[in-house]
Amino acid sequence: MRFALIAFAATFLSTIGGAVAVEEGKGPSKVCTLRPLGGGLDDTDQVEAAIAKCGHFGTTIFGPGEYNITRKMTWDLVSSRVDLHGYLSFKPDIEYWLNASNTYRVIFLQNQASWFVVTGHDFVIDAHASGGINGNGQPWWSYFATRVREDGDGRPIAFTLSNVTRAVVRDFRIEAQPFWCNIVADSSEVTYDGMYCNATNQDPTYAGINIVPNTDGFDSYRSDKITLLRWDNSTNISVKDAICRGGNGIAFGSVGQYVQFNDIIDNVYMENLKIIRQDLQIQPNHHQGVYFKSWPGSVDGVPPVGGGGAGGYVSNVVTKNVTLEGVIVPVHLYQTNGGHAGDAPSKLQFSNLSFVDWTGFSEGSNQCSSAAPCPGMNFENFNIAVENGATPTYTCINVVSETGLPGCEVIGSA
Numbered sequence: 061m062r063f064a065l066i067a068f069a070a071t072f073l074s075t076i077g078g079a080v081a082v083e084e085g086k087g088p089s090k091v092c093t094l095r096p097l098g099g100g101l102d103d104t105d106q107v108e109a110a111i112a113k114c115g116h117f118g119t120t121i122f123g124p125g126e127y128n129i130t131r132k133m134t135w136d137l138v139s140s141r142v143d144l145h146g147y148l149s150f151k152p153d154i155e156y157w158l159n160a161s162n163t164y165r166v167i168f169l170q171n172q173a174s175w176f177v178v179t180g181h182d183f184v185i186d187a188h189a190s191g192g193i194n195g196n197g198q199p200w201w202s203y204f205a206t207r208v209r210e211d212g213d214g215r216p217i218a219f220t221l222s223n224v225t226r227a228v229v230r231d232f233r234i235e236a237q238p239f240w241c242n243i244v245a246d247s248s249e250v251t252y253d254g255m256y257c258n259a260t261n262q263d264p265t266y267a268g269i270n271i272v273p274n275t276d277g278f279d280s281y282r283s284d285k286i287t288l289l290r291w292d293n294s295t296n297i298s299v300k301d302a303i304c305r306g307g308n309g310i311a312f313g314s315v316g317q318y319v320q321f322n323d324i325i326d327n328v329y330m331e332n333l334k335i336i337r338q339d340l341q342i343q344p345n346h347h348q349g350v351y352f353k354s355w356p357g358s359v360d361g362v363p364p365v366g367g368g369g370a371g372g373y374v375s376n377v378v379t380k381n382v383t384l385e386g387v388i389v390p391v392h393l394y395q396t397n398g399g400h401a402g403d404a405p406s407k408l409q410f411s412n413l414s415f416v417d418w419t420g421f422s423e424g425s426n427q428c429s430s431a432a433p434c435p436g437m438n439f440e441n442f443n444i445a446v447e448n449g450a451t452p453t454y455t456c457i458n459v460v461s462e463t464g465l466p467g468c469e470v471i472g473s474a
Contacts, residue, residue: 078303088266088342090113095123096123105131109140113142116138117178120142122146124190127146128149135180137180138181139415143452144186144188147233148193149194150196158388169245172240176193179221181230182226185224185228194236195237201272211365215239217244219242219431221245221250223245226249226250226332227249229253231255232259235382236287238275243278244281249285252286254289255278259272277307280297301332304335313374315353317363326375327377330379350390355397358402369428370408375412375413382417385421385449395428405430411435416442418442426459428457437462437465438464439463440463442464454466456468
C-alpha cells in the first residue's frame, strides 16, 4: 500500500452538515472527522462532503454511532484511509430503493442494484470491528416473504467495490443486509481482512421459515487477486479462516448464464473453513458444504432471470482443512441450474478440483456435464461420516478421473 506522507503546519476547522470536521493541513496529511447528527437527521450530506474533502490523499474518521443514509452513495478513494467506528444505516424505505433510479447498476451480473459503491485505488477502510453497514433488512425480508423474488429485482447489495485496485477492507461488519452482503467487481489486489455478515430473521411470524435467501456473504465478478482473511470471472482468490453458519454453503456459480460470454474461475485456494448447519427451525434449507453449479447448454430466456448456454471453465480450486457440522451434502457439483428436461448439456467444464483434509458428517454428489466431463477430481484425507452411522455413499456422473474417494459410484452420463 503506497501512501505519501507530507506534513503541513497549518490547521483549521470547518463544519460539515452540522458536525465538526477537522482538517490538518492540505494534501496527503488532511484529516476529516465526523460524528452522527442524531435525532433522525440525515447524515448523507456530511458523509459525502467529508469523503470529497479527504477521500484523496487524506484520512476520514467516523466517530461511534449510526449515520442515517437516505440515498445512494459513492466513495472515490485514492491513497487514503477511512476509520469507520460507526455504522452507515440505510433507511428501510423499500419502495424508494426498488426504484431503479435510486440505486446504481455498476454490477453487470444479473443487473443487480447497489446503494453504496466504493471505487478507487490504494486505500484502507478499517471499521475496527465496531462499525460498518446496517442494512435494516428485517422489513425487506418480511416484505418479500409474501412476494416473488427474482434476480435483478432491485434489492440492493449492501457493500459494493467496483473498479478498485490495491485496497484493504478490515474488520468490517454488515448487519441485516437486504440482499447480498458484499461484491467485488472489475477489481484486483483487494484484501478483506475480517468481514462479518449477519442476516437473522427476528420476525416471529416466519419462525422456522427461511425468509432471508440471497443474503450471500461474499460475491466476486471479473476480479483478480482477491484475498479473504478470517472470514464472476474471478481468478487468484485466497480465502482463509472462514466460518459459515447457516445459509446455503460456499458456492462457485452459477456460471454459464450469459451465452455471449465465457465464465472463468481459476486458481482459488481456500483453507481452514468451518461450515455449520443451523437448527432446522432456524435455517431449514442449508444442504451443501462447498458446491459448484452451472447453467445448462441450452438458452432458456434472458438474464437476469433466464439464460444459459455459455462456455468457460472452473479450474484449479483447492479447499483444505474443512470441517462440516450437519451439512447434508459436503461437495455438490451440478450443471443443470435453472434448467429443464431436454436441455442440452453444459459446455462449461469443471476440472482440477481438490478437497483436502475434510472432516465431519454428510454425504456427497458430483454430476458433471456429458458435454464437458470433469477431469482431475482429487480427494485427499476426505473423512466424512454419515450422522446415523450408515456407510457414506458418493455419486459421480460424467467424472473422467477421480482419486481418493472410496466407493465412488461412477455413473456414465446424466
